[in-house]
Amino acid sequence: MKAIVISVGDELLTGRTLNTNLKTIAEFLGRYGIEILRDCTVRDNQEEIVKSIKEALKDADVVIVTGGLGITVDDVTREAVAKGAGVKLIFDEKLYKEIEKKMIERGVNITEIHKNYGLVPKGFELIKNDFGLAPGYWGNLNGKILFVLPGPPHELRNVLENAAEKFSNLSPVNILVKTVKTFGLKESDIVEILKDDIKFLTPIGFYPIVPGMVDLKLTLKGEDTEKLQEEMKKKIDILKERLGDAIYGYDGDTLQSVIGKMLREKGLTIATSESCTGGLVANLITDVPGSSDYFKGGVVSYWNEVKHNVLGVSEVILRHFGAVSEPVAIMMAEGVRNLLNTDVGLSTTGIAGPTGGTPEKPVGLVYMGVSIRGNTTVIERIFKGDRLMVKKQAALTVLNLVRLKLEEI
């Protein structure tokens, strides 16, 4: 099955808004094996929308129109859809009453123009929008599907999910998708490692997130769900065998959520001491709901004075080896573990740039340490990229080091 997406909105063409909806729709349709032929992003102009819908209905089985379902003068999608589909707009009293109730709850000053929310292209079915006022519209035009979605990203995601069953009915086959998440190998390394298995694993997609962090997406299609799951298990077993502990999780997992789960299961607490990452590691850890169960806190020790006074890093060591060094990374990780009385302490110290590099210690050089009870490990890396990329890679690398060390105990 083929789909065409029509994204409506001046704001997408003036640089005001980044269109994230196309990616959301593509991922969603991928679940049902529906491919997108093209996307047309057009202005809030009725004629242009109508023209795009008519053309799309010729070329695709499914046409998805997003945006422009509000009730200001700019919002012309509802009318354009009716024209494009060759049907009239009719006023749905029941729908309007529901929306009116929502508007009253929100304290909207209701005027005559708000009645436009009740207009529905004739013969179209409504798809619930749990987060906004305008619902989605689903029309079957002689076997071609015309599906209309609100533009705000969280409303669009909700209406898509509410239409999941309809899409599932469209497609005669089941699609099973699993993402295997890896850290520590380059895309080219993984391709090399898997070269003898690639035929068995295909279709497999490689998605590098940052250097050394690659998602592998496995897709299976078929009629028998049980069989698909069996086959998926076999493929994942192969990946586990080949890639070992480079695999840190699946689907929605992040390094910080995986570590969180391990710490909770083992009943351990953690603390961070950061120099070059400047708080990013703590920020990632605390992005996870419930992280206060195992994350006690951390110290950002940007100045040497703070490394010494707060974390207890020796002044002699700082002077002799410099702040960006293995012994300092060790003392920071151990220091914060002692200071906050946790089971695990981690540390980062490096040169994020753009200035501060020397021939011996270039921009991008970072030492990352993990201290678990009596045992401290430090690794050295030279990351490429700008200041923010160095911070990000260092933060992810130290989180991955924590994961590997937690796996050992």
Add this chain to the structure above:
Amino acid sequence: MKAIVISVGDELLTGRTLNTNLKTIAEFLGRYGIEILRDCTVRDNQEEIVKSIKEALKDADVVIVTGGLGITVDDVTREAVAKGAGVKLIFDEKLYKEIEKKMIERGVNITEIHKNYGLVPKGFELIKNDFGLAPGYWGNLNGKILFVLPGPPHELRNVLENAAEKFSNLSPVNILVKTVKTFGLKESDIVEILKDDIKFLTPIGFYPIVPGMVDLKLTLKGEDTEKLQEEMKKKIDILKERLGDAIYGYDGDTLQSVIGKMLREKGLTIATSESCTGGLVANLITDVPGSSDYFKGGVVSYWNEVKHNVLGVSEVILRHFGAVSEPVAIMMAEGVRNLLNTDVGLSTTGIAGPTGGTPEKPVGLVYMGVSIRGNTTVIERIFKGDRLMVKKQAALTVLNLVRLKLEEI
């Protein structure tokens, strides 16, 4: 002048890659008063690209094609552009030699297929790409401009900038754009405050970033640059008069860069103590190059034990008022200022959610404090949104509080 953008790449239609290039191009063209009529995102399919180019050349003055300029079998844009423009591809020996040099530096294993980098649509001019191998191509087809750009976002930005003079020559008028950045007012508040000036200020765009953070974009067109600058100054003076200290900066400024500049100018140092923001404030501050000049460090005190043991928050106060309270915010800000011996200390303590809320202290409640020398201020807010949105709003609000307090001294 009207433009049409053609974005090429399977990855944009499978959900693998978010298309950020359209926004970049739209912002760039806005500088020259060129509007985008539509964007077509198409697959790496020669026929479809050719068709899109031909249609676009009918409807627009400028056609911009991005992506698919590599040399794998998927990359068919170069050939499609030639066909769409009705010209041949010719081999440019000089161009190829330059690219060959870059490839050798990068250690590329050069094969026959790499020669494709030397192919240029006949009559097209090259636009330099400082970051990648494939240059941009600029063709004038009987007065219509066909401009071809590489797809990787940083390369695209670079090639666009390298074509700035050409765009400037296209447009008979000069465009002056200035963004005025505000914090603390809702979009609707600003519209109300400016209602008597809106005619004079138009064209003005309102771009809400997060709730309470709004960018105002002023655009002026004309032939006389000096006159434009005078007029812009008048408009900005009106905004300054009406919006006062809600304006925190202009164009590329961020709250953290503005604070950094103020601290450096005043010769002051700062430290952070964070509970609910979990390191985000320190992370934002250290995103600014050179922030080690004034940022000594910080403490993330997620557990009460850390608030007490490290920052010296009184156990009695913690027990009596709870961690999410005004007195704790005060003691955290003052505590970190003392601990790290800085001029300024800031603090956040609140409930980021999704759990942990009570009827008295709901999710989203945050106290934010700033202590400058002997003077400490705390504000209370209830933020809406999910965990990450609460963290973000709290972090930005405390940075803004620091700015306002620094302005007073």
